Amino acid sequence: MSENTLYDKVWDRHEVTELPTGQSQLFVGLHLIHEVTSPQAFGMLKERDLDVAYPERTYATVDHIVPTADQSRPYSDDAAEEMMSELEENVRAANIDFADPTTGRQGIVHVVGPEQGLTQPGMTIVCGDSHTATHGAFGALAFGIGTSQIRDVLATGCVAMEKQKVRRIEVTGELDDGVTPKDVILQVIRKLGTDGGVGYVYEYGGEAIRHMDMAGRMSICNMSIEGGARAGYVNPDETTYEYLEGRDRVPDGEEFEELKRYWESIASDADAEYDDVVEIDGDDLEPTVTWGTTPGQGIGISEEIPAPEDLPADKEDSARAAQEHMDVEPGDTMAGYPIDVAFLGSCTNARLPDLREAAEVVKGHEVHDSVRAMVVPGSQRVKAAAEAEGLDEVFEEAGFDWRGAGCSMCLGMNEDQLVGDERCASSSNRNFVGRQGSKDGRTVLMSPPMVAAAAVTGEVTDVRELERFEEVRA
């Protein structure tokens, strides 16, 4: 078992008792809720005549179903309107703070928590959403939970969990220009497998992680779940504290210093013991894209798509099916794969630095004729900050659609969906069949700059070669 890791320390501080099931009862420091997974839990609470135990440690927003174009109420989609009204009613009755679109604070739950300083190191954080792992970037223990567990947390302020093993993922070296945290995590998942993390929590560290900003660390922790790990985290450091200072929910002055001492105390010790350690050489990485229908089916932009028979036996059949769905051939690279849609958004990559990096690529270019391109900022605040810098103009001038905040085409629960067998360059986290709203749709996962490059050229393109590509074509 791991020892003296952040995971162990935070777990110990939050453990209430051991349950007869052998699980631990953990106190939950922050419970985030959204409209899709919470209504049934509130329903269960009502059936049992129970109240929300810690409304002040609970925070709600709406993200999955919100329209990103016309947000006037009632929403044109009746089902979406019903979910929104249900959430409004539940949070009002329970006295839970709700970042709805009228507050200017609404957004994807995993963007909103950190940007308002709700997410802090050394906390336990849960949400009925698997990408809750994102908050681990701050050195919090953050887990996605199911609806019955949401009921538990609402009713008791606690969650029942079994302790897991800790795997340290050491990313050494320095990332090249054009190589982003998204590429790091796609390679981690490729290397360890989509189920490699089952039973583990991932601790990311090493030189490359140390030099990353908070947005980058969030992108990495976000996709821990795609690697099968329930949670991922980065030990808090000066980058973390700097990000937090001055945020809405972070105290200042002496209180801040006091909290900071706690944050420093829960970081993994130098002599911490891990159940497993894996090293990834950051110097070696290149922009990475997926060729298949699981996030583990990724390759560097210059690498060849593998032949199914060259893969481990248990991956062969799914690789064959994936290649048929994607219409790709072993031996080819993904460069040149035609694109119909470019989606820049999601809780993986729709923060201000992501939009900045993509805008940098877009500047001076136009979206390719055959591509419909959209930017969906992760939150209303991200949107406002981007507009203050003029990023909206850069995107709009190039021909991108600049939309309101939400999950949007990451999962196609609102009107933003792929149509038929469209191919999408996407900065999101899942390329499952049907994920983006059309069961024949095809998703290629990549970083924001790579999405921008694909939007401009109409095909999957190595962003580092964009200029040269344009010259050749002209």
Add this chain to the structure above:
Amino acid sequence: MSDEGPAETVKQVSGTGVPVRGNDIDTDQIIPARFMKVVTFDGLGEFAFFDVRFDDDDNPKEHPFNEDHFQGASVLTVNSNFGCGSSREHAPQALMRWGIDAIVGESFAEIFAGNCLALGIPTVTASQEDVEALQDFIDEHPDEEIEVDVVNEEVRYGDTTIDAEVDDAQRRALVDGVWDTTALMGANADTVRETAESLPYTDV
């Protein structure tokens, strides 16, 4: 079984089987997101595996859940990393409402297995060889009973018994009927307050 949180014990589940083959079958396949625009879980059963069961014009495609001889099956058999993807409890809810009471597979995604447990659905693992043999058996004998024995960690069918594994906490919860975690944890409310107050971030 109701949303109330089951209180009974689940020591053994038996019924006919249905094999759904393939690794990495994700929650978007089990229940596509567009069917999650609901505020209750009622009626999700008919949408289980919807996009792999029906074509664009809603005509049934080849899928075990569509086949006559698997209607009424309650033991689902799957391969590795079943239920990966989102935390949506809609996935096990849809399977349960279709009629599934237990799942035997090579491996499961953790949140999915946890969600199943909350519904009293055991997720039992066995070796790849054993699971594939079981799936073949079910194809040939769709009317035969499959017994999933949670207590003894075995799956029995025909005259075969295979070793299975049930996660410790899951086994205790199901066998002792202590899986109403809301009640269990609710009983410790005072200790919870103490823990909460001992944390440096709760009083600021």
